[in-house]
Amino acid sequence: MPSNNKFTGFSRRTALASTAAAASIAGLSPKPLRAQNRTDVVVIGAGLAGLNAALLLEEQGYNVQVIEGRDRIGGRLLSLRDVPGNPEAGGNGIGFGYGRMIDITERLNIPMINNAGRRQISSFELYLDGERISDEQWPTHAKNILPDAWRSFSPRLVPLILLSQTNPLADFEDWYDAKSKPYDISVYDVFKREGFTDEQIDLTFNLNVSYGTSAHDISALMMWFNDGWVASMDDGPPTQLSAIGGNMTIPETMARALQSEVHMGREVVGIRSTNAGAEVDCLDGTVYRAKHVVCALPLPVMRYMKFDPVLPSVHSKAISMVPYFAMTQVHLVSKEPFWEADEWSPDMWTDTVAGHVIANRHFLDNTEISSFTAWARGFTALKLDQVSPEEGMAWVVSELERIRPSCKGKLEAVHIKSWLRDSFAGGDYAVWEPGQVTDFLHAVGKPHGRIHFCGEHTALSNRGMEGAMESGERAAFEVMDAI
Template identity: 25%
Template sequence: MPAEYSTPEYVDVIRRGIVPAFGPPSRPKRVIIVGAGVAGLVAGYELLRAGHDPLILEARNRVGGRICTLREPFSNGLYGEAGAMRIPRAHTLTMMYIDRFGLPTTDFMMESDQTWVHIGGVKRRLAEVRSNPDALGFETAPAEKGRLAGDIWAETIRPLVAQIERDGQAGWDAIYAEYDAYSVREFLELKGWSEGLIEMFGLLNNQEALMNSSFLELFREEAGNYYTNMCQIVGGMDRFVHAFLPELEGRIRYGARMVALDQTPDQAIVHYQTMAGRFQAVGDDAVITAPFPVLRHIEVIKPFSRAKQRAIRQLHYDAAAKIFFQCRRRFWETDDGIYGGGTVTDMPIRNLYYTDWGKETGRGVLLASYTWSEDAQRWGSLTPRDRIEQALENVAVIHPQITTEFEVGASYMWHDDEFAGGAFALFEPGQQTLLHDAIIEPEGRFHFAGEHASLYHAWIQGAIESGLRAAIAVHRAP
C-alpha cells in the first residue's frame, strides 16, 4: 500500500514544501503527469518546488479538468460553473491553496427561506414548508408527522457522528466496517424510516437520484459539515487553477491525448497523440490523474495488477447535468426577494440555484437545473436546444418572468465528456472496502491521483489530497 498521510502532514507540505517536510530527493526526477486538472496541477506544482522536472500532458486546450467555468455563450462579465462551483471552508487543503494564491472568496449560500418548494403541482416558500411539513402530503408514519426529513436525518446519524468525535479514526473504521454494504435507501430502511419520509428526504434534500449509492458517501459529507459553511471564488472557479500557471504554464503540453502506457524497470513511458502524430514522453515516474472511465480505454502494454484492472472496470462514476440561463435582470431578487439558495421540485429540472455569478453586470445567470444520475442521463438524451426549451417550461412554472427575461442558455453533460466519462467517482455499496486500496495503489512507476483516488469524491479537496500523496510518493521513491 502507498503511504497514507494525515491532514497536518499535507498542510505542512502546502505551507513549506515537500523537501522541508520529507527531506531532499535522492536526485531530481523527470516526472510525466497525465492531466492538468487539480490533481495534476498540484502534483506538478509541488514536485517543481521540490526540485523535480515535471511535464504535464493535457488532452484539452485548457487546464482545470472538472473545474470548468463557462464564459461562452454568456455576455461579458457573466459565466456559469459547469463543474465545481462551491468549496466547503472545512476543506483545509483547498482553503490553504486559496490563501496561498491570494484568491478572494465570497459566501456560497446553500439555503434561503424565500426559495420555493414545488412538489405535486403546488408551489410553497421554503419557510412555509418548514413550519408545516405535513402540507406536502407525504405519507409518513405517525411518529414522523409534523417533521422535516432533514431534521430526522440529523437525529439518525447523530450517534455515528458522536462515535467519530469520541474515537477519531477508530470510529471511522468501525462505521466503514458496519455500513459499507448499505446504500442510502437501505440505511434509512434499517433505521425504520417510512417510505413517505424516504421520499421527502430524496426530494427536499436532493438525494432521490442517489438513493442506491453507498451510504458512506453521503455520511462523509454530513459528518464533515461540507454544506454548512461554503464559499466560492470571486470571478469564477477557473481562477483557482489559473493560479498554478505562472509556475507551470511552460511545462504543460496541450492537445496531448494519452493513448498507451508502458514501463521498464527504470522508466515510465506515456504514449500520446496530437494532431501532428504520435509521440512518447519518458520519465523516471508518472502520475496518472485521468478518471478511470478514460483509463479504461487506454492500452496498458505491461498490464496492471488484477486488483487495479478490477478497480478501473468497476468503479462507479455518476452522471451530472447542468443547464444555465442568462437573464436580462435578476428577477428572483427584485421580484421574489430570493438571495442565494436553491429551489427544489419534482419536475425534470429538480434543483434550481440562484447564483451571483457576474452580479456586478446587473444581469444574472440562473443555474436552471442541476441533476445527477438517472435525472442527468435523461437530460443528456435530449438535444442541446431541447434541453433549453424544456428547462424553460419547467422554470416558468416557478418563475413566470423567465419567458420575458431569458436571453441565452447553455448546458453541460459530464457523462458525455470524453475526457471525464462522468462527473465524479461515487461508490456503490461495498466498493469502498472492495476497491479503494487498489485505486490508490501504485503500479510500478505509475502513481494515481484525482478525486477518485481519495475519499473526498466529487470535491476539489480529494483531487488536492491525491495530488499531494502522489507527489510525495514520487519524491520519496528510490
C-alpha cells in the first residue's frame, strides 16, 4: 500500500544516508563475506538500478556478479565526452529529492556541480510554420488558437499547468493504489474535459510531447504522479546536479566500487529459475549460475528473452505492451554565436524535426554556451529514425537554418542518439498508456521464483534516475530476505 507520508528529499536522503542505515531499515545485519568462487546473485544490467542492487548486496556480504550486454557501463546514462561541455544524451538533471543519487555521489566522492539557474537564463522562443513568435507577440498572435484563459501562456507550458491544476491525487504515491483506477485515463480525455479542441491539443501537448506520441496514448495518472513528484522537488533549494565530466561517471564509479569486475559484452537471452538455483544464458553461450538473479533490464529488451518457467500472464503482457518513449537527440556545436547576431533567444521550441532546442551551458562559466541539443520526441523522433544518422543530423541543421537564417553555416551537428533504435534500451523510458498503470505497474516488480526485477519502470515513489536507484534497493532487500 502506498504510504500516506509524502517523503521529502531530506527524509529519503537521511534515511538512506549509508548502506548500513539502509540495511538497518530492512532489519538486516551484515552477513560474513562468502567464498569468492560461489555466486549468490547474478545481476543483469550495469545501469543505475543493477549497480545499486549489486553494491547493496555486496556490502551485506553476498557474492555478486554483474553482467552487462554493452561495451560500456551506465545504460541510459550517456555522457558525450567528445562534445564540448560533455552534454548528456541520457539522464541529465538530479533534483533536490534525489536522495539515493545524492547519497551515492557523496559516498563515492564523485564531484558534482549544481546547474540550477543555467536553464532559466533564456526563454524558449516559439517557431511555428517557419515564423519566430516572441513571448510578447504570442498572446495576440494570429496563430494563437488557445482558449481565452490560456492565450497568454506559451503552448509548451499549457500541459504542465493544466495537468497540475487538475491533479486529483492527494499524495502522488497514490498513483499505484487500485483506488486510482478512475484516473488511469488518457491525457486527451483530460484536455477534452477542460474544453480544449483537437487543434488546441495538437498545439500544446502534441507539438513536442513530453511522453508518448500524443495525448491519446499517455495515462493522465502517470502524468499526475509525475506532477506531484516534480512538485516535491520544490521542497528544497533549486537543485540540478550533474557529475563533473558527465553523469556517466556515477555508474562508472559505482562499477569500480564493486569487488569483482562487471562482465562486459554479455548479452543475456534467457533466465531459468529452478528449486536449486537460477541460470542465466548469454548469446555467446556463456551460462552464469547463482542462487538468485536480479534482472535490471528495460521492458523492451525482455521482449526478446526466454523466461523459464514462463512469466505470469500479467507480467508478460506488460513486457509486450508497455511502450517506451521514442526520443532522438541531435547534438550541435556553434562556430559563431548566431544568437548574438539576431539577438533572439538561443533556446527554441519548434514544430520541425529539431523539436525542442536547448542551449547547454556546461562550462564552469555558466553564461557561455557549450553546445546545443535538439530533442526530437514522439512522432518527431520517429521521423528522424526513418533516415540514416547522417541524414538525420543534416535534416536538423537544414531545418534550423530554414527557420532561423542567422544559423546558416554556423551550426554543426556532431552526434545523434536514437534511444528507440538502441537495442539495449528500446526507448527512452516507460510511458504508461491509459489503463496500464493500474493493470501492470503492480506486476512488473514482482519476483518470479528466484528472479527479481528492478529498473526505473518498476519504481513506485520516484521517476528516472532516482526511480532506478529505488528499484535496485527494493530488489536487493528482496534477495536478502529470500537467501
